[in-house]
Amino acid sequence: MESGYDILVIGGGHAGAEAAWAAANLLRAEHKADQRRGRVAMITMDPARIGQMSCNPAIGGLAKGQMVREIDALGGLMGLAIDATGIQFRLLNRSKGPAVRGPRAQADKYAYAREVQRLLRTRPNLDILTGTVDELLVENARCMGVLFSPRHAGGYMKMNARAVVLTTGTFMRGLMHTGESQTPGGRIGEAAAQGISANLAQLGFELGRLKTGTPPRLAAESIDCTGLDEQPGDDPPLPFSELTERAACGLAPKHFPQLEQRVCWVTHTNETIHEAIRANLDRAPMYNGQIETAGPRYCPSIEDKVVRFADKHSHHVFLEPESLETNEVYCNGISTSLPADVQETIVRHMPGCEQARIVRHGYAVEYDMVRPHQIDATCMTKRITGLLLAGQINGTSGYEEAAGQGLLAGLNAVRYMRRDELVRFNRDQAYIGVMMDDLVTKVPVEPYRMFTSRAEHRLLLRADNAPQRLTPMGRTWGLVDDERWAVYEQTQRATRALRDYFNATPYDGRRLADWIKRPDVSEADVLAKLDGGLSALAREPRVVGALLSEVRYAGFIDRHHREHARVAKMEHTELPADLDYAAVSGLRNEAKLVLNEFKPATLGQASRLAGINPADLTVLAMTVVGR
Numbered sequence: 357m358e359s360g361y362d363i364l365v366i367g368g369g370h371a372g373a374e375a376a377w378a379a380a381n382l383l384r385a386e387h388k389a390d391q392r393r394g395r396v397a398m399i400t401m402d403p404a405r406i407g408q409m410s411c412n413p414a415i416g417g418l419a420k421g422q423m424v425r426e427i428d429a430l431g432g433l434m435g436l437a438i439d440a441t442g443i444q445f446r447l448l449n450r451s452k453g454p455a456v457r458g459p460r461a462q463a464d465k466y467a468y469a470r471e472v473q474r475l476l477r478t479r480p481n482l483d484i485l486t487g488t489v490d491e492l493l494v495e496n497a498r499c500m501g502v503l504f505s506p507r508h509a510g511g512y513m514k515m516n517a518r519a520v521v522l523t524t525g526t527f528m529r530g531l532m533h534t535g536e537s538q539t540p541g542g543r544i545g546e547a548a549a550q551g552i553s554a555n556l557a558q559l560g561f562e563l564g565r566l567k568t569g570t571p572p573r574l575a576a577e578s579i580d581c582t583g584l585d586e587q588p589g590d591d592p593p594l595p596f597s598e599l600t601e602r603a604a605c606g607l608a609p610k611h612f613p614q615l616e617q618r619v620c621w622v623t624h625t626n627e628t629i630h631e632a633i634r635a636n637l638d639r640a641p642m643y644n645g646q647i648e649t650a651g652p653r654y655c656p657s658i659e660d661k662v663v664r665f666a667d668k669h670s671h672h673v674f675l676e677p678e679s680l681e682t683n684e685v686y687c688n689g690i691s692t693s694l695p696a697d698v699q700e701t702i703v704r705h706m707p708g709c710e711q712a713r714i715v716r717h718g719y720a721v722e723y724d725m726v727r728p729h730q731i732d733a734t735c736m737t738k739r740i741t742g743l744l745l746a747g748q749i750n751g752t753s754g755y756e757e758a759a760g761q762g763l764l765a766g767l768n769a770v771r772y773m774r775r776d777e778l779v780r781f782n783r784d785q786a787y788i789g790v791m792m793d794d795l796v797t798k799v800p801v802e803p804y805r806m807f808t809s810r811a812e813h814r815l816l817l818r819a820d821n822a823p824q825r826l827t828p829m830g831r832t833w834g835l836v837d838d839e840r841w842a843v844y845e846q847t848q849r850a851t852r853a854l855r856d857y858f859n860a861t862p863y864d865g866r867r868l869a870d871w872i873k874r875p876d877v878s879e880a881d882v883l884a885k886l887d888g889g890l891s892a893l894a895r896e897p898r899v900v901g902a903l904l905s906e907v908r909y910a911g912f913i914d915r916h917h918r919e920h921a922r923v924a925k926m927e928h929t930e931l932p933a934d935l936d937y938a939a940v941s942g943l944r945n946e947a948k949l950v951l952n953e954f955k956p957a958t959l960g961q962a963s964r965l966a967g968i969n970p971a972d973l974t975v976l977a978m979t980v981v982g983r
Contacts, residue, residue: 360516361397363769364502366489366552367523368400370434370755371747371762373407373472375521377433378766380479382834397483397515398476399504401527401549406484407437407472409755410526411570413465413678413686416596418448419806420756421458423787425822427759428597431835433475434759435597441467443618443680445593454905455814459596462589464615464679490551492520492743494559499742519769521735523747523762526568528553528724533641534717535695541721553724560739562727565649566803567642568753569657569691569720572699576683578713579675585622587674593617594898598823598843621675623706625658625690630669632701633662633694641693641720649722655753655805657720658690658702673706684715693720725751728795734778735765735792744769750795753803760788767833779833783970784813784920786826798966809944812970815909815916820902823847850894854903857890873908919974922981929959929980942975951976 363379365372376398383394400406415438416424428435442461449457476482491503493514501516527549532539540550557563593613595601601612633640640659641647656664661671673689692699696717703709728750731737735744746765747758768778781789790811795804808814817825827844830836836844858869863885872882879901886895893899937943937951946967956962959980963973 359504359513360501361395361483362393362518362773363396363521363766364515364517364519365396365398365521365523365766366502367525367527367747368398368403368406368484369410369523369525369747369758370407371523371525371758371765372398372400372521373476374427374432374434374759374762375523375744375746375766375769376476376482377479378431378763378835379521379770380476380482381431381837382767382770384479384481385834385837394481395483396479396481397485397517399485399487399489399502401486401488401507403473403484403486405469406476407469409463409465409468411568412688413463413468413676414460415442415463415468415755416458416460417756418456418458419787419808419811420754421448421460421596422808422817422819422822423756423760423791423806424596425459425819426786426788426826427756427763428599429822429826430763430830431837431840432759432763433472434756435595436599437468437471437475438463439595439597439600439612440471440614442593442613443615443677444589444620445595445613445617446589447594454818454820454901454909456808457819458808459594459819461596462618462620462676464681466679466681467615488549488551490549491555492522492552492559492740494740494743497740499740517742518773519742519744521744521746521762521765521769522552522749523745523758523765524549524552524723524749525758526721526723526748528749530721530723532719532721533647533693534719535639535641535693535698536646537695538646556726561730561737564725564727564751565722566725566748566751566800567647567649567720567722568748568803569693569718571658571687571689571691571718572703572714573678573716574675574685574687574703574709575713575715576677576685578709578711579621579685580708580711581621581675582708584675584708587620587622589617589619592897598827598847599840616680618677618680620677621708623673623675623708624670625673625702626705627669629658629702629705630662632698632705633659636694636698637663639695639698647693647720647722655691658692659694675708687718690718691720692718694718723748725749727751728800729797731796732778733780733789733792733796734768735761736768736772736778742772744772748803751800751804752791752795753805757791757804757806760791763835764788764792767835771833783811784816785829787811787817790817794969809971810969812920812974813916814971815913818902818905820898820905824902846893847899850891850896850899851903853890854886854894854899857887857894858903858907861887869907872904879904919978922977929977931956931958931962931976931980933957935979940975940979942978943972944969947972 365376380396444462487506489502493501499520504513504515637643676686678684737743744765746761861868863871937948950967
């Protein structure tokens with residue numbers, strides 16, 4: 357049998373969901389008059405697991421929250437889904453500057469997956485197909501489709517496509533570890549995808565292997581929170597999406613937050629736990645040779661923490677509810693692949709968890725990935741045109757990193773089909789651009805995670821200005837629909853009115869615009885000074901906060917532009933041979949180690965060292981100029 361679609365998306369995780377959403381939206385807008393054209397299909401092993409949160413039931417965080425705002429500004433679905441299903445919203449780093457603040461939301465993970473599935477079902481030109489793909493159809497170095505094996509039907513179907521987006525997550529030859537126990541699969545209860553790895557290798561792709569992990573889940577009623585520190589959400593909370601609660605723009609108002617809000621709790625490990633871990637390292641897959649692949653350095657397992665940070669006698673553990681529908685509590689901070697009996701010991705010795713019952717043990721999962729030097733920053737593979745890769749197959753970790761790649765891959769799949777120029781984000785345009793540039797220039801040896809420190813332009817890439825940066829571009833490409841564009845235009849008008857108000861209103865012998873620059877003036881102080889004649893939208897905290905950032909950091913941003921221009925001209929600037937990089941303030945520890953090992957002669961040489969990012973080069977340039 358044969359069938360065909362314009363775009364095929366393989367995989368239903370966070371990358372696959374955004375890719376399918378973007379492609380379906382673009383083709384739906386192009387073929388409004390004929391819904392039989394512009395067809396997209398998502399192929400997944402289990403449609404009920406689309407959008408599932410396999411690990412931490414949360415969206416956003418430091419740098420990751422900025423990414424979700426970018427996805428939303430470009431018409432993506434992640435912000436909409438978390439706003440509808442969040443059970444705690446917090447702005448991290450609130451006491452610091454807006455460049456490093458990160459919105460984060462705890463999700464009801466089951467409601468979140470259902471909302472992603474609901475959103476995808478609203479696109480009539482998107483079909484969800486159940487089955488597996490073990491082979492790509494390639495002719496003359498061009499991907500022409502896949503061999504599709506429908507679930508329960510038997511046999512194979514040739515499925516043609518004009519572009520294919522591959523988002524396999526942790527499923528390519530996935531192998532789960534809990535102590536000595538090994539089970540094939542990409543996550544609990546789901547089989548591994550075995551054939552696609554061999555097919556990619558046969559096509560000439562260089563594969564790698566990575567590891568990630570997850571902690572045990574506890575029964576909420578078995579935890580005693582009496583003596584634990586409480587971690588509440590923000591009141592009032594700020595949503596991720598520009599479309600959430602925009603009644604001032606004429607949209608139908610939606611109550612936000614929609615779900616009951618919950619607190620999290622903080623406990624910790626102790627020396628008794630650490631002793632038990634050290635005594636059982638011979639049973640830990642990471643340390644007995646059972647797992648040889650690299651895991652995420654910035655999200656290590658508890659056994660890795662105990663070994664690497666032997667001087668620390670305690671590590672924080674955040675007890676986070678996973679859903680309003682179940683009693684599951686996620687133990688954020690003790691990801692582990694230790695045997696079940698050791699996990700019991702760890703949990704029972706954490707304060708408040710002495711009687712805790714584990715409802716699901718933690719495990720590690722190994723999986724295949726395609727080394728990302730084989731893709732372009734557009735997500736298109738260099739070896740085979742019409743084939744785009746997104747998510748953990750490219751060596752990243754995290755829902756947000758996957759979703760950002762998925763949106764870009766979905767956009768470029770359609771642009772490739774149309775023979776339009778493919779889109780690449782610059783590092784000064786978006787965190788998505790930083791991520792893609794890092795992936796294709798510095799091959800990850802561990803799962804890649806986004807941090808604000810990776811972005812040398814982080815003053816420009818704030819969460820509060822994502823719509824200003826990206827929505828006009830998204831509108832040009834067709835990602836931003838009329839509703840979102842109307843919200844953007846009205847928000848811009850409100851921002852201009854607010855700016856004029858600040859400039860025209862006298863205060864304390866000067867202007868209000870001068871007063872709001874003072875560091876001791878809070879956002880709440882400013883909101884209290886706003887005139888009732890301003891529109892409701894102009895008085896909205898999101899609008900006020902974004903304008904405050906723009907006004908207060910204008911001088912820093914100007915200086916940033918000058919410094920970056922100077923770095924660009926300093927390719928041949930010599931670095932002192934006797935410079936001790938360990939003593940250079942502002943350099944990351946990784947950069948200090950690499951620079952002291954290689955002792956580059958020039959800034960240009962330093963820029964090409966693995967482990968050196970543009971933010972490090974800015975620090976080096978300032979150090980050299982200052983000597």
